Amino acid sequence: MVFFRSSQLASSLESHGLTWYIAEAPMVSIPVIFVLICLITRTVTEIRRRISQNQVDAVIRTPSRIPYWVPFIGSAVSFARDIEGTIARGRDSTGDGVVSYRIGPSKYYVVYMPSLVQQVFAQKLSTLSKEKIFEWFMNVAFADGHATRDEHHAFHEGHKALNMMLKDDFITEATTKTARAVETQVGSLVTSAPWPSPDREGNDLNPWEKAGDVKFNNDGTVDANFYSLIVNYMGQIVIDMFWGKALIRNNPGLQKDLWDFDEGVHHLVTSLLAISAAGRRAVAARSRLTKAMEEWHNAMAAVQRGDDPPSQYQDLDDVSEVMQVRVKTWVDNNTSAKLQATNDVSVLWGVNVNSNKNVFWMLLQIYSRPELLSDIREEIMEYVKVSPTGERDLNGFSKLQIDVDGLCKNCPLIKASFYETMRMNMSGLGIRQVNQDLILKESASDAAMFGKKQPQSYRIPAGSALVLANGTMQQDPRIFENPDQFLSQRFIDDKGKDGNVRVNMKSLHTFGGGLYKCKGRYFAEKEVLIFAASILVMWDVGPLQGDALILPKMGLAGASRSPATDVRVRLTRRYQ
Numbered sequence: 017m018v019f020f021r022s023s024q025l026a027s028s029l030e031s032h033g034l035t036w037y038i039a040e041a042p043m044v045s046i047p048v049i050f051v052l053i054c055l056i057t058r059t060v061t062e063i064r065r066r067i068s069q070n071q072v073d074a075v076i077r078t079p080s081r082i083p084y085w086v087p088f089i090g091s092a093v094s095f096a097r098d099i100e101g102t103i104a105r106g107r108d109s110t111g112d113g114v115v116s117y118r119i120g121p122s123k124y125y126v127v128y129m130p131s132l133v134q135q136v137f138a139q140k141l142s143t144l145s146k147e148k149i150f151e152w153f154m155n156v157a158f159a160d161g162h163a164t165r166d167e168h169h170a171f172h173e174g175h176k177a178l179n180m181m182l183k184d185d186f187i188t189e190a191t192t193k194t195a196r197a198v199e200t201q202v203g204s205l206v207t208s209a210p211w212p213s214p215d216r217e218g219n220d221l222n223p224w225e226k227a228g229d230v231k232f233n234n235d236g237t238v239d240a241n242f243y244s245l246i247v248n249y250m251g252q253i254v255i256d257m258f259w260g261k262a263l264i265r266n267n268p269g270l271q272k273d274l275w276d277f278d279e280g281v282h283h284l285v286t287s288l289l290a291i292s293a294a295g296r297r298a299v300a301a302r303s304r305l306t307k308a309m310e311e312w313h314n315a316m317a318a319v320q321r322g323d324d325p326p327s328q329y330q331d332l333d334d335v336s337e338v339m340q341v342r343v344k345t346w347v348d349n350n351t352s353a354k355l356q357a358t359n360d361v362s363v364l365w366g367v368n369v370n371s372n373k374n375v376f377w378m379l380l381q382i383y384s385r386p387e388l389l390s391d392i393r394e395e396i397m398e399y400v401k402v403s404p405t406g407e408r409d410l411n412g413f414s415k416l417q418i419d420v421d422g423l424c425k426n427c428p429l430i431k432a433s434f435y436e437t438m439r440m441n442m443s444g445l446g447i448r449q450v451n452q453d454l455i456l457k458e459s460a461s462d463a464a465m466f467g468k469k470q471p472q473s474y475r476i477p478a479g480s481a482l483v484l485a486n487g488t489m490q491q492d493p494r495i496f497e498n499p500d501q502f503l504s505q506r507f508i509d510d511k512g513k514d515g516n517v518r519v520n521m522k523s524l525h526t527f528g529g530g531l532y533k534c535k536g537r538y539f540a541e542k543e544v545l546i547f548a549a550s551i552l553v554m555w556d557v558g559p560l561q562g563d564a565l566i567l568p569k570m571g572l573a574g575a576s577r578s579p580a581t582d583v584r585v586r587l588t589r590r591y592q
């Protein structure tokens with residue numbers, strides 16, 4: 017190995033050239049050259065940022081690109097480390113409504129101004145679409161082997177079948193079935209009496225109780241891991257409602273797999289991390305889920321053909337209409353097993369992941385505020401109450417009676433608390449591919465809100481990616497005052513002309529928007545209120561020690577968040 021003094025280095029470089037120097041002293045020269053390249057990259061990207069930043073008077077301009085150190089990598093590392101913090105810093109350093117990042121070979125334009133977001137939602141598919149991103153996601157997250165991309169027609173027909181979820185017939189069927197199931201099961205969210213020991217023969221625990229690791233106390237209270245308890249309890253009712261009871265009955269580990277998959281899905285999309293323990297668990301869970309979905313589909317397809325399904329799938333009469341239509345659509349379009357099963361697993365995940373986690377966070381937010389809890393209980397008491405005729409569930413506990421219409425139309429505080437929960441606890445990114453050059457124009461009021469001299473327009477070039485930074489907007493104090501506080505009244509508007517109080521999502525876009533807006537949103541709103549209200553009426557929830565229920569830290573960003581660690585709570589039954 018050769019070491020040089022600077023004068024020697026200069027004369028050697030002059031006589032032998034750079035290649036010779038790298039070959040002779042790689043341990044020194046490679047880091048030196050790397051540092052030089054980084055410095056040059058940082059300087060050039062900084063100059064470029066200043067040039068675009070100085071276009072304060074331009075009516076149409078190029079968004080500022082955030083400077084970076086390492087060519088090709090760009091801002092990838094800071095995105096991987098802290099996506100929301102990175103975007104918030106970029107936003108604050110420019111003061112504009114859009115900022116641009118280089119990540120690997122791609123340019124990303126991140127949008128976080130309400131008027132620009134509305135324009136993004138209004139674009140046609142020919143300008144902005146999600147197809148390529150969705151195909152990539154189906155491959156890395158669900159291992160579809162590019163079936164979504166290669167079986168284009170079949171995928172789109174299957175996807176279209178989900179539009180049924182937007183129709184009144186589906187919404188009525190799904191909410192009615194959910195409400196009836198909740199009425200009879202919320203009293204058994206955790207069981208206790210009549211059996212003294214949970215595992216007494218013939219009286220096994222409910223699967224969600226096992227997932228929540230319940231422990232019965234002598235005074236009749238029950239301790240549980242609240243996150244696991246809630247997401248599994250809701251999952252049981254909603255999966256039974258969509259796919260019929262046989263799916264979970266034949267695959268008792270289905271929910272464990274679903275939540276293991278969810279815990280590791282971040283690791284799968286950043287494929288480097290797929291080798292982590294959570295990533296490996298997610299991969300194993302995903303293959304069991306895919307197999308279960310394929311078997312379920314084959315049984316349903318057999319019934320639809322008039323054939324006899326396997327013995328364990330004889331009773332498929334309780335499958336929802338939307339899932340029956342999906343099966344028929346897959347069959348009519350000669351869909352491969354790979355496309356069918358991976359897409360059905362993605363729907364299974366989508367149906368559960370957002371609603372169930374939001375109910376968990378929402379309950380904690382409400383139970384940790386005694387005044388809000390009591391106001392909401394008063395607001396909903398007319399619509400969610402213990403069965404007036406004294407009906408009991410299978411375990412002998414009180415049943416509830418739920419008036420879904422009354423709950424959803426006349427209870428603004430619980431609905432506004434749901435929106436505020438989504439604002440606080442969700443952090444989704446909406447990603448679109450830019451197919452044609454696009455101009456986005458700031459509104460005058462948004463420009464003023466961001467402290468700009470005048471509204472500007474931005475040119476977003478074809479071939480780049482556009483990102484809606486919902487999580488960052490949800491925490492922007494200019495859009496949502498005091499964003500770190502849970503304000504249960506935030507989304508409540510004044511009374512309208514008809515005298516009714518309105519609840520309005522305003523600049524909150526947790527269901528997405530435009531052509532890709534969540535197809536399950538009408539059901540989801542009602543479902544969340546049904547689950548949350550019924551638990552608030554039937555149960556008191558508090559900490560194991562002390563008075564204050566402390567909310568756990570949130571896990572990784574990216575749509576709905578899980579808690580960083582589960583939270584152990586004590587549940588007390590309010591009605592026997």
Ligand code: HEM
Pocket residue numbers: 146178181366367368370371374438444446526527528529531532533534535536537539540543544
């Ligand atoms: C609080 C609950 C929920 C939230 C916050 C939520 C949010 C979302 C979001 C952000 C998207 C992507 C939109 C985009 O790409 O712009 C989406 C898509 C979707 N959601 Fe939901 N969702 C919820 C519950 C549900 C439920 C319960 C169902 C089913 C009953 C459902 C069905 C779907 C479907 C089918 C899509 C795909 C839409 C498409 O590709 O066109 N969601 N949801």
